[in-house]
Amino acid sequence: MSFGHQHFTTTTQAAAAYLARGWRVVRVPAGSKGPRDPDWPDRVYWPEDFEPGDNIGIVLGSRSGGLVDVDLDCPEAIRAADYLLPPTGLVSGRPSTPRSHRFYVAPGARAVRFIDPDGGSCLVELRADGAERGDGSFGALQTVVPPSKHPSGEHYVWYEFGEPARVEAADLLRAVQRVAAAALLARRWWERRRHNAALALAGALYRAGWSEEEVSSFVRAVCAATGDPELANRLEAVQDTYERAVDRAITGFPKLKEILGLSDAAARALWNWLGLSTGPVEADRAGEDQSGRRSAATVLVELAEAAAVELFHDPAGDAWAAVPVGNHREVFPLRSRAFRSWLAEQFYRQAGRPPGSQAVQDALEVLEARAVFGGPCRPVYVRVAGIGGHIYLDLGDARWRVVEVTPGGWRLLSESPVYFWRPPGLLPLPEPVRDGSLAELRPFVNAGEAEFRLVVAWLLGALHPEGPYPVLLLTGEQGTGKSTLARLLRAVVDPCEAGLRRPPRAEHELFIAAANSWVVAFDNVSTLTGWLSDGLCVLATGGAFAARRLYTDRDEVLLRVRRPAVITTIADSLGEPDFRDRALRVELWRLESPVDEATLGRRFEAVRPRILGALLEAVSATLRYWDRAPLDGLPRMADFARWVVAAEEAGALPWPRGAFLSAYGEQRDELAAAVFDDPLATAVVDLAAQGGWRGTAAELLARLESSADRSWPRTPAALAVRLRRLAPELRRAAGVHIEFTRAGRQRQRLILIQQEQKRERPSAPSAPSAPSAGKRPGADSADVRGQGFAALFWPELESEDILELEG
Incomplete structure (x- = not known):
């Protein structure tokens, strides 16, 4: 049955007809080939959704009962298709490319494109279901159909509008591969070499187990595609090959490659599309065993090449593979289980059997070498x-x-x-919605206004691509919903199947968890041990963890990470001072009327897209106002603070300007006060109150020995390290100043401790005069020590020691 496009005068009429046949349709802008609506694969369109002048597409694959489109993208493929594709009753095209779309019903078929390796142009495409989604459904492709108008101005036409033939997916794929192979050969079917080329082609296909009838049909297709007028001569070559193959040598694929001058890439593509890897062949290169059969590892490597997989390495030297799937690429670590599975599936499609584990291993070795030594260097992100x-x-x-x-x-x-890269367990974010507000998060945060501002600041900081990132510390007694809030906050920026993890047991577990996610979330951390505090500090500001690579003596694995982190705890101890200096502590209120998780989850999911949209607006405002954010008075983690202040300056946060730094400063003072929980810190404060200290670490350890407990440093060196950690918080919380210097001719290491608030502040200086020769600015001949810290409190120090100490 044959119809022209005039049978459907409008896309509304066409949509009704296509829907009646069980095919999903999609609205396409006039003169275009791609849908405008981003959600079109999951959206149902009805005839009334179409406007005059719109184009229309049919959604392919499982959404339309297995309907697929063999899109013949070049003249050679169109001419070869009549000899190699199964006949079907549904065919469309345009006047300049008639019958270029052949439709079939092939449940289970997957989309694949066949590219000419030498020119990069598409020969033929099987348009069907795309990549599998996490929920078991598939990505979608569509084909524009009559009465649509092509960008060239031509209208699409139905040449046949009957029933599409029903074909097994594997059989259709094999037929499409042969069309691609015929088109590729037709482009290289040189006039003066056609007879010898036909002999070599017939010999190669004979060796692959093709029947004489199959070879004859394929040669007919090649001759039709190239316009070869001597078809009878080519068919005689096929017949001669099969007659003499019994008792005489015949040529094969290497000879065909030589005659046609095929590039290595074209030869590999042709080899794979014709299925030559499944049968014995005559060959002249490595990758084949002594029986003439090509190794499965070689085939696996060539399948990756034929699929246009991009091999590259990251700055750390690790190998990656970017696999084209539909209209996007999917990135995998080359040694990952996901890429191994993809490679095995390609082999099974081609050979009809699974590859051996050793063959996969050998192929990965080759691909990894190409990625590391021959591929480009590209950063990979999570x-x-x-x-x-x-x-x-x-x-x-x-x-x-x-x-x-x-x-x-x-x-x-x-x-x-x-x-x-998408590590295992990574979950999708909702599509963000505009016109939301970060204030919509407020009902889910059972804490004060200052604490809510810190929570929003942490979320905003979590979308900074480089950090630093403060550690969000959710504290409170049992029943305050710490774990629930941590899950909700993570779901805003980085949902994950694991949600919250148990605390790591060792440092390497912490860094592996960080490398395999964006947000690091640990639940019920009972004790912030020294190594865990230090590790979280490294995550906050950036660092690397090194470990010996398995089965090697010299190679190291370096995990370089900087990540946002959230932890929940009821512990009174808040870790080491360095950690407290990088933390945002939010103490939650007890929930007087708890809401069940299902209800809370529904409420949160209703606003999550709006919260995400508002957060993205705030990030955009931060980028816009970054240069206007004030630089004076910023605390430690200054880049984080400036990031939030910039959004505040832009009016993108639900509170007045200056409120964040006020809340941040108050909680930093509260965290600094935790230093008094440390017995050593208390002893140092007492010592400062008694007039201060000047001496070596060993002398100080002996002086404080009477106050020692089990956590006390055992050596002078350990004492010095602890004091360096405590110094910033002691200065901020207690006004105790600790300095480390050298003094005397022996350059002895000294520790200086003093209560800063007891300093005698010098009076305001008079108008300065030009300094005398040899004097320090601001000093006179009677006071070469200056008026700084050391000179005021330790006048017995020598002048050179004071000058070094005061800088």
Whole structure:
């Protein structure tokens, strides 16, 4: 049955007809080939959704009962298709490319494109279901159909509008591969070498186990595709090959490669598309065993090449693979289970049997070498990336979409400009919604206004691509909902199946957890041990963990990470001073009327897209106001504080300007007061109150020995290290100043302790005069010691020691 496009005068009429046949449709802008709506794969369109002039597409694959489209993208493929594709009753095209779309019903078929390796142009494409999603569904492709208008101005036409043929997915894939192979050969079917080429081609296919009838049909297709007028001569070559193959040598694939001058890439593609890897062949290169059969490892490597897999390495030297899937790429560590599975699936599709584990291992060795020594160096990101002043957030959905945030706002991108990796367990974020507010998070934070501001600040900081990141410390008694709030906050920026983890038992577990996620979240941390505090400090400001690579003596694995972290605890001890200096402590109130998790979850999911959208708006405002944020008076973690202040200056946060630094300063003072829980700190404060101290670490250890407990440093060196850790908090919380210097001719190491608030402040200086020769500015001949810390409190020090101590 044959119809022209005039049978459907409008897309509304066409949509009704297509829906009646069980096919999903999609609205496409006039003169275009791609849908405008980003959610089109999961959206149902009805005839009334179409406007005059719209184009229309049919959604392919499982959404339309297994309907697939063999899209013949070049003239050679169109001419070869009649000889190699199964006949079907549903065919469309345009006047300049008639019958270029052949439709079939092939449940289970997956989308694949066949590219000419030498020119990069598409020969033929099987358009069907795309990549599998995490929920078991598949990514979608669509094909524009009549009465749509092509960008060239031509209308699409139904050449046949009957029933599409029903074909097994594997059989259709094999037929499409042969069309691609015929098109590739037709482009290289040189006029003066055609007879010898036909002999070599027939010999190669004979060796692969093709029947004479199959070879004849394929040669007919090649001749039709190239316009070879001597078809009878080519068929005689096929017949001659099969007659003499019984008792005489025949040529094969290496000879065909030589005659046609095939590049290595074209030869590999042709080899794979014709299925030559499944049968014995005559060959002249490595990768084949003595029986003439090509190794499975070689085939696996060539399958990766034929699929246009990009091999590269990251700055640490680790190998990666970027696999094209539909209209996006999916990035895997080359040694990961996911990439091994993908490689095995490609082999099974080609050979009809699984590859051996050793073959996969050998292939990965080759691919890894190519990635490390021959591939480009590219950074790989998890969830958040920053490039060129823009920030990218991986939504984690099946379409691999990302959000791009710029000073001008944010938008969704269907193709990421950066390379994101999705570790196991990474969950999708909701599509962000505009016009939301961060104030919508307030009902879920059972704490005061100052603490709520710290929570929002942490979320905002978590979308900074480089950090530093304060550690969010959620504290409170049992029943305050610490774990629930931690899960909700993580779900805003980096949802994960694991949610909250148990605390790590060793440092390497901490860094592995950080490398495999964006937000690090630990629940019920009973004790912030020294190594855990130190490790969290490294995560906050950046660092690396090194370990010996398995089965090697010299190679190291370096895990370089900087990550936002949230931990919940009821512990009174708040870790080491360095950790407290990097923490945001939020003490939660007890929930008088707890809400069950299911109800709370529904309420949160209702506003989560709006909260995310508002957070993205705040990040955009931060980028816009970054240069206007004040630099004076910023605390430690200054880059984090400036990041939040910039958003505050832009009016993008739900509180007045200055409120964040006020809340941040108050909680830093509270955390600094925790220093008094340390017996050593208390002893030092008492010593300062008694007039201070000047002496060596050994002398100080002996002086304080009467106050020692089990946590006391056992050696002078350990004491010095502890004092250096305590110094900033003692200065802020108790006004106790600790200095480390050298004195005397022997350059003896000294520790100086003094209560700063007892200093005698010098009076305001008079107008300065020019300093005398040899004098320090601000000093006169009677006071060469200056008026700094050491000179005021230790006048017995020699002048050179005072000058060094005071800088």
